Amino acid sequence: MYEFEADIARGADSGAAGQQHGPLTMRSWLRHLADTGRLACVDVPVSLEHQLAAIAKRLDGRQAAFFSRPGAHQIPVVSGFMSRRAWLAEAMGVPEAALLSRFSDAVDNPLPVAELGPGEAACQQVVHRREDGNLDLHRLLPIPTHSEHDNGPYITAGLVIARNPRTGIQNVSINRIQVHGPDRMAILMLPRHLHAFYQAAEEAGDALPVAVVIGVDPLTMLASQAITPIDRDELEIAGALHGSGLRATKCLTNGVVVPADAEIVIEGRILPGVREPEGPFGEFPKYYSAREPREVIAVDAVTHRRNPIFHTIVPAEMEHLLLGAIPREATLLSHLRRSHPGVQDVHLSVGGVCRYHLYVKFSKKREGEAKNVILCAFGAHYDLKQVTVVDTDVDVHDPAEVEWAVATRFQADRDLVVVPGAQGSVLDPSTTVAASQAGMEAPPHLQGISAKMGIDATRPVTYDSHVFTRVRIPGEDAVHLESLLANSGAPSWQAYLGQEA
Structure with a gap:
């Protein structure tokens, strides 16, 4: 039995999300979903090409999906554990109505990471280096091909972490990444902070060191999507959401700092002056983006937990959409209220x-x-x-x-x-x-x-009589249907009709 499945069977770390023993991790969150009937375990063999994504999509918004036998891999895949707004509020420990204000408070009050020493991070329990000759992403990781016309397997739930070459301050984002070969990936960078970091490095003729982090908790995923000024490390926002500095560690082949409790970390460099074709890929607007030349990541190492879990996001479904929506809503609300x-x-x-x-x-x-x-x-x-x-x-x-x-x-x-x-x-x-x-x-x-x-x-500020007054029935909000209809016995209309001669 796989380690995580054994934990489910034992009921390990059960209880509400706000009552976790130790820090909130992807594993503890999945255990909580399992204990509350929100994790579907698919224990039959599932193809990584389309079938896994199809099953996860059918469960989207109802249950997270845990695939114990994806393709020929021993590493399981999980998807959909952030597909309801109410679940994300639950992970924060607040009512759904307070979701945006809690996120905004974390953005305004970040906490520095709590950096662990060498050998202490769970994400580095197992190490695969380029020089060891066994670095093959297709062999190591169960990377799905999602949509019908996707041009191969994609990492869709990876936090891409890089440092500003000029200031050293980190940025965290989620970018789609097509795995081209054993140690080579193409990445889409929109004109935001990561792209600005890469441009600065490329202008100097340098590669940009990066880490692609797979398998983190919902709050760290959400924090990565915060809309902030360029030199704000989203891992510090994640710490504020957790209520204490996020446990973190330095990569083994570069100086990028990553979440220590992550499942998998891919360490590499975005190469200067190199472009390779990427796409098509089914994106969040529910259309395909074109095949175009993209920047390239050369992989130097892969580290992971013992018995890691691979997280994939099915593009354009609720986990994908909500990750973009909630941080944007919080930022937009704060911005609009200022004026x-x-x-x-x-x-x-x-x-x-x-x-x-x-x-x-x-x-x-x-x-x-x-x-x-x-x-x-x-x-x-x-x-x-x-x-x-x-x-x-x-x-x-x-x-x-x-x-x-x-x-x-x-x-x-x-x-x-x-x-x-x-x-x-x-x-x-x-x-x-x-x-x-x-x-x-x-x-x-x-x-x-x-x-x-x-x-x-909006209606006019002033208007005549009841022109723009909504029709309401007094007392409608106070009606308790359950108590009115409980223990009613045989339907009264049947009894009434039974009175006919």
């Missing part, structure tokens, strides 16, 4: 792939304020494509409520804001339509150019 204190809540909708469509709950005091909120949101993150502002009586987490507000409080000639020619997401396929229709490929400086749309779905 507009009337903002009460925000939500990145699932229909907008948790990136592009933002709903804002706002207490409007003056006409025109909602449009300012829209423009402020667009300035906060370039991925946003559509912002809808609603009143405080609308639940922004319910798409039907938001659509109702648009249907009854919005007029396009008065309440629509359009911003053409703005920077958008390069992964949004509609941003390249104009260039492709013209029969040409958009040059790099025009890729991701997007129009933004804002919808002011």
Whole structure:
């Protein structure tokens, strides 16, 4: 029996997430999910090509999936352990309504990592080095091929950690990584902090040392997606979410600091001046990105726990979407409130792939304020494509409520804001339509150019009589259906019909 499965059988480390013995790790979180019926163990052989991802997708949002026999590998694969907002709030130890405020507090109050000494980190219990001649990622790790047209196996849940070559301060991100060969991987870097680090190294003719960390707890995964200034180490935000400095250790072949309780660490260098084809790959907008030249990671070592667990994220499903949504929502909420204190809540909708469509709950005091909120949101993150502002009586987490507000409080000639020619997401396929229709490929400086749309779905500050008063039934929120319907015996309508002659 595999070590983790044995722990499940023994009920090891059971109890609520907030009552863990020792630090929260991926293993302790999985044990908690298992103890509460939220971990499905798939113990039959499963193909790494498509089948594993298909099963995980079917379970998405209901149970995490633990595959004990993926392909020909002894290392199991897990997926989907962060696929509900309520689960992430549970990992933080807060109600779901406090999820964003707890995350924001951690961003504002980071804690330095607690660095362990040599030989103390679980993630370095087993070491495979390039010079030993046994470094083969395909042989060592069960890396799945997810979607139908993906160009091979991808690491989708790896934290990519690198240091700023100029300041030494780290950045943590999640990037898709295609495994090309035994010790070679292609990585997609969007124009954010990791890419800036790489550009600085490449300009100096240097490789950028990196670590790809696989198998960390939900809070560390969430922290990696925080929207922060360039020189903020997201591992310190993870520590704040945990309530104490994150246990960390230095890599064996470079100076990058990684979570000590991780399952697997791939150590390497992003090579200067080297590009290799990567893609296509099914991305979060639920479309494929093109095959293009990408930067290349040369792998120097792989370290891992004894009996490690490989984590994969099924692209475009809830684990993927929520990882992007919650940190962005927290940052957007804080940003909007600084200029507009009337903002009460925000939500990145699932229909907008948790990136592009933002709903804002706002207490409007003056006409025109909602449009300012829209423009402020667009300035906060370039991925946003559509912002809808609603009143405080609308639940922004319910798409039907938001659509109702648009249907009854919005007029396009008065309440629509359009911003053409703005920077958008390069992964949004509609941003390249104009260039492709013209029969040409958009040059790099025009890729991701997007129009933004804002919808002011707020009612007027003053209005006559009950024109904009919502229809409600007094006492509807106080009705306890369970007590009214409990122990009712035979349905009363049957008894009533039985009175007929």
